[in-house]
Amino acid sequence: MTNKNILVLVSIGPGDLTMMTPTAQVALQSVDVVIGYAVYLDQVRPLLNESQEVVVSQLGSEVDRAEQAIALARAGRSVAMVSSGDIGIYAMAAPIFDVLRAQEWDGESPEVIVYPGVSAIQATAAKLGAPLGHDFCTISLSDLLTPWEVIERRVQAAAWGDFVIGFYNPRSKQRDWQLAKAQELLREHRSDDTPVAIARNVSRPDEQITLTTLGALDPTQVDMFTLVLVGNSQSYVLGDRMATPRGYMDKN
Amino acid sequence: MTNKNILVLVSIGPGDLTMMTPTAQVALQSVDVVIGYAVYLDQVRPLLNESQEVVVSQLGSEVDRAEQAIALARAGRSVAMVSSGDIGIYAMAAPIFDVLRAQEWDGESPEVIVYPGVSAIQATAAKLGAPLGHDFCTISLSDLLTPWEVIERRVQAAAWGDFVIGFYNPRSKQRDWQLAKAQELLREHRSDDTPVAIARNVSRPDEQITLTTLGALDPTQVDMFTLVLVGNSQSYVLGDRMATPRGYMDKN
Numbered sequence: 001m002t003n004k005n006i007l008v009l010v011s012i013g014p015g016d017l018t019m020m021t022p023t024a025q026v027a028l029q030s031v032d033v034v035i036g037y038a039v040y041l042d043q044v045r046p047l048l049n050e051s052q053e054v055v056v057s058q059l060g061s062e063v064d065r066a067e068q069a070i071a072l073a074r075a076g077r078s079v080a081m082v083s084s085g086d087i088g089i090y091a092m093a094a095p096i097f098d099v100l101r102a103q104e105w106d107g108e109s110p111e112v113i114v115y116p117g118v119s120a121i122q123a124t125a126a127k128l129g130a131p132l133g134h135d136f137c138t139i140s141l142s143d144l145l146t147p148w149e150v151i152e153r154r155v156q157a158a159a160w161g162d163f164v165i166g167f168y169n170p171r172s173k174q175r176d177w178q179l180a181k182a183q184e185l186l187r188e189h190r191s192d193d194t195p196v197a198i199a200r201n202v203s204r205p206d207e208q209i210t211l212t213t214l215g216a217l218d219p220t221q222v223d224m225f226t227l228v229l230v231g232n233s234q235s236y237v238l239g240d241r242m243a244t245p246r247g248y249m250d251k252n
Numbered sequence: 253m254t255n256k257n258i259l260v261l262v263s264i265g266p267g268d269l270t271m272m273t274p275t276a277q278v279a280l281q282s283v284d285v286v287i288g289y290a291v292y293l294d295q296v297r298p299l300l301n302e303s304q305e306v307v308v309s310q311l312g313s314e315v316d317r318a319e320q321a322i323a324l325a326r327a328g329r330s331v332a333m334v335s336s337g338d339i340g341i342y343a344m345a346a347p348i349f350d351v352l353r354a355q356e357w358d359g360e361s362p363e364v365i366v367y368p369g370v371s372a373i374q375a376t377a378a379k380l381g382a383p384l385g386h387d388f389c390t391i392s393l394s395d396l397l398t399p400w401e402v403i404e405r406r407v408q409a410a411a412w413g414d415f416v417i418g419f420y421n422p423r424s425k426q427r428d429w430q431l432a433k434a435q436e437l438l439r440e441h442r443s444d445d446t447p448v449a450i451a452r453n454v455s456r457p458d459e460q461i462t463l464t465t466l467g468a469l470d471p472t473q474v475d476m477f478t479l480v481l482v483g484n485s486q487s488y489v490l491g492d493r494m495a496t497p498r499g500y501m502d503k504n
Binding site for chain 1: 389
């Protein structure tokens with residue numbers, strides 16, 4: 001890439017490189033430095049050449065990682081930050097812009113270009129069939145950066161509004177009660193036989209997708225590598241697939 | 253493709269073929285018959301070879317088009333249906349499954365495989381920066397298949413829940429009042445200076461993205477080729493970009 005002082009934010013997509021857009025692949029191959037978590041760097045390594053420097057993101061806050069990438073670009077390098085899924089959805093694009101804002105970025109140096117990609121909810125939906133056939137929302141159940149009261153209100157809103165819901169970060173060892181609470185809130189508005197999919201590591205070799213219902217969902221089956229997809233009032237199961245009708249006029 | 257009786261649902265992505273995943277491209281090239289709207293067929297034509305039959309979808313209902321594609325697969329062909337964006341999001345995946353359900357599909361014949369892609373909201377978000385940095389929802393303002401009361405409640409829920417909102421099908425010649433009504437509902441919960449982006453034909457040669465605010469949004473500027481993206485209470489504009497912080501703890 002002839003431009004220096006450039007930071008490209010590159011989405012890998014959900015699984016192997018066959019899900020990564022060609023334009024994102026070209027962008028990644030055109031920079032001096034590639035930065036990201038070790039697991040993401042391993043995914044894209046077949047695309048890289050020997051002249052490219054690879055920097056493993058330090059563990060630490062997202063803000064620290066964003067600052068590191070921006071500093072490299074400000075120092076005159078062309079830099080790609082990589083994330084799995086879509087880098088704009090629960091990934092590094094937002095922390096990057098938050099840091100640029102704090103630094104009173106002039107909008108030009110570094111130049112910032114974002115390459116979108118297929119997010120986990122889309123890969124999961126494709127495997128299931130058509131669960132996102134009507135209006136949907138995504139909710140992260142992580143309360144590390146968002147007060148639980150905000151998340152709880154959002155779950156109630158999604159339930160009341162009859163959105164199909166994709167829960168990101170549904171559960172981890174440290175955050176073990178939030179999904180059960182969300183399930184309880186949803187059951188106030190949506191019937192116990194609402195289809196629910198538990199999707200773990202979709203598009204990876206150890207992919208596992210389990211269909212259950214809102215009433216039968218067992219949160220202890222869910223971990224941090226999982227996306228939980230809850231149907232709306234019209235969603236249905238068809239064999240081992242799940243879909244949501246395009247409209248409300250005809251329930252078939 | 254050696255399997256017959258197969259229907260693949262193929263996402264083209266938002267613009268040119270550089271945004272279409274390699275796995276979707278391979279799937280498209282492996283079938284006997286490709287079916288879709290003329291404009292989508294024109295987009296993918298560079299990928300096709302002479303032995304592939306191309307069928308222009310008849311105008312008419314989505315159900316009619318789904319039935320036509322399924323009938324071709326049931327007749328022993330391998331068939332690809334193409335849609336721009338992600339075929340699972342406001343496109344043909346849901347009508348296909350609705351028809352399969354009505355036909356009491358056995359889950360095996362035809363085999364159905366869905367290839368996800370980058371949707372319009374993601375392409376728009378990438379151009380803007382990071383507006384989907386926190387929980388978001390998509391809402392179609394088309395009341396052709398969904399009663400307006402359902403849509404209105406959903407807009408209210410999204411407003412109350414402080415979701416970033418992507419409005420698909422925001423306005424057409426026949427549906428000219430829904431976006432103004434949605435704007436009115438949103439203003440009951442969200443401040444007039446909330447950032448709003450009007451994104452027309454994103455990732456196409458005539459792409460146009462305009463930043464405005466919830467108070468200043470002029471619905472007559474919006475047409476059926478447009479996606480309207482409304483920030484949450486924390487979203488901000490930075491030069492000609494828009495972003496939403498990853499959390500609520502720190503407003504920078």
